[in-house]
Amino acid sequence: MEDCIKQALMEIVGLENFTDDLIELVPYSYDASDHDHRPEVAVWPTSTEQVSNILILANGHLFPVTPRGAGTGLSGGAVPVRGGLIMDLCKMNRIIDIRIADRQVIVEPGVVYADLENALAPHGFFFPPDPSSSSVCTLGGNVATNAGGIRGAKYGTTRDYVLGLEAVLPNGQVIRTGSGCIKSSSGLDLTRLFVGSEGTLGVITEITLKINPKPIETKTSLASFSNLSDAGQSVIEIIHSGILPSVLELLDENTIQVLTEHGKIDLPHAAAMILVETDGYTDAETSFQMDKVIEVLKRNNATDIRIARSAREAKELWKIRKSIGSVAAQLRTHNVSEDVTVPISKIVDLMTGISNIVRHYGLPFVIFGHAGDGNLHPRIMYDRSDPDQVEKLRMAVEEIFKLTCRLGGTLSGEHGIGLAKAPYLSLEHDSMRMNLMRAIKKLFDPNNILNPGKMALSN
Ligand SMILES: Cc1cc2nc3c(=O)[nH]c(=O)nc-3n(C[C@H](O)[C@H](O)[C@H](O)COP(=O)(O)OP(=O)(O)OC[C@H]3O[C@@H](n4cnc5c(N)ncnc54)[C@H](O)[C@@H]3O)c2cc1C
Structure with a gap:
């Protein structure tokens, strides 16, 4: 990556939120899967505006950007397989609002699952998906992989709780999807399109989640x-x-x-x-x-x-x-x-x-x-x-x-496709479905800068 791009990145996120130091990049080379590849730089954005400016820069200079939560993914989704930039969302970790009367909570993507649990407990509420990695994984990662857990039979997966999102598209535009309502039949469901998209369509910067009263x-x-x-x-x-x-x-x-x-x-x-x-x-x-x-x-x-x-x-x-x-x-x-x-x-x-x-x-x-x-x-x-x-x-x-x-099943109930299952995705989805998914990726990300090489959507 050219020095002028690194300089521009430092100007966007600040010196303290940028690194090209090998020792700091190595941990960003892998997640909890068997895959690894080293990025060239990593940044820790602290606002939606910074995320947007980074993507505008990446789209202009055509370098890959891989969003990352806690890196606990089991399919290689956060591995920067084409190099480029790792965007670690861990510093966007505010619980913005807990609205018990509306049965919802608004969070930034870097909030750790367990921290939300602790914040909801005094209100007698919880966010049910409960992946086993809950003490470290982030809600952004949960939404991006449609994470599930041991109580899925009764409570479903993350998808069942996402009411709306703010996401930054690969061209830097900020989009808000869904609504602050528990239900909606209005228009195509763009929120659900982002859930499980593994960082290939946009970077999720805010999440509105439905919450449940906690059984005692x-x-x-x-x-x-x-x-x-x-x-x-x-x-x-x-x-x-x-x-x-x-x-x-x-x-x-x-x-x-x-x-x-x-x-x-x-x-x-x-x-x-x-x-x-x-x-x-x-x-x-x-x-x-x-x-x-x-x-x-x-x-x-x-x-x-x-x-x-x-x-x-x-x-x-x-x-x-x-x-x-x-x-x-x-x-x-x-x-x-x-x-x-x-x-x-x-x-x-x-x-x-x-x-x-x-x-x-x-x-x-x-x-x-x-x-x-x-x-x-x-x-x-x-x-x-x-x-x-x-x-x-x-x-x-x-x-x-x-x-x-x-047997009429699916390759992934909760971990996602990432790199690990990408070669096999066409066993489950016929060419019409694969082509439609690739066309959607191209519509969102014509220059293929956002998490390229994942989910068999792009090279
Ligand atoms: C011990 C262990 C137990 C686990 N148990 C479960 C389990 O019970 N259920 C389960 O579903 N999973 C489980 N997992 C897998 C993993 O914890 C989940 O997939 C989790 O949702 C990943 O969250 P993360 O913050 O670590 O995301 P990462 O691993 O950092 O990222 C996962 C994917 O999400 C994308 N992403 C992350 N943040 C964003 C964002 N803000 N915007 C756009 N894209 C983003 C990344 O690009 C990547 O494709 C387990 C993993 C481990 C190691």
Whole structure:
């Protein structure tokens, strides 16, 4: 990047919010995926006006700009694969307004999820998507990836809560979408177009989110099964039972074995487990829901049902689910966590199919996930320094994506496409859909300066 451009950037953001220092650029070379590429400069804008001026400069001089939140993305979305500039939004982190009467909150994109949770707690409200990375990920990143979480079956994903946005287009123009209303049927839904656009259409500089009253009571249980189909049937019948649990997690046989052998967690021998949580505002309400769940679990031959009688016991059950990632990671130097999603009734087919595929390639794996919304997280462990294992991983992942699409599913339920899944996107979307998405990218960003190379939208 020419010195005159660096000088102009310093004038826009100030000396203290610009760097081309190698030591500061290295952490911006990667996110939580397997991809990396170093940017030439990084900036920390503090206002929409600065974001706009940076994009006007980039559009004039044709250098790539990659927006970035906390860099926890699992698909390489924030990796500056074409070099250029990293725009770190972490300093735009004000909670602008909490409007309880309107059931909404207005935030800047760099607000960390957990900070919003803490700010809403005294009002008895919450923002439900709750990704596991909530202690560090930003709301801008959540909107850009349409992040979800463990309570998705009942509460949906980020998309269900974004009422409006302010975004800066690649040519520097500032656009406001949506409205301050809980509902609107007015015009094409530009807000939803930005949600999940992974920084390819505009830089999000302000977000209006719908919020919910926070449930204060929960009930938790864990059931074991001697075969996967009974567990799968339980999931389907729970969904049919007239209540919606806030959590409905499925763990496969490998997960149980890995937790027992490597996590030293005492679990019954089982082919599958289901963790269920019900939530509400009174003990009677959560108990009513949990009774329905237990009825279904018993009817489907659960071999062991543990019901938490206290907050401490509930924490013990949750520990099982929350330990999976760190325990599985011990098996090899690297791991990849996918987030394939199918219609709920196909979850057992997907789990069985993934097991067969990965077993064929001989790599260690666990499969768990949010059965309540059809979203599984197969996690495959491998050693990146071994080309044979890398190739086996690539082939296994490709077969998993093909299987998912055959089952009527989607490549990503919550992590996004980024770089990691870009080569496979056309398995899910036919050429008409791919061409339409690429045409939209071109309309917004004719010079392809904003997060180029992502989502198979541009080079
Ligand atoms: C341990 C761990 C657990 C995780 N658990 C979950 C989970 O439960 N559910 C889930 O959905 N994800 C999960 N993730 C993935 C990740 O946390 C989410 O995708 C999150 O939304 C990314 O937020 P971020 O601030 O880190 O964004 P980044 O990783 O910095 O960016 C993600 C994408 O958003 C774009 N972007 C960021 N900010 C903006 C902006 N202001 N305007 C335009 N584009 C922008 C970037 O260009 C990039 O394409 C997990 C990741 C880790 C490491």
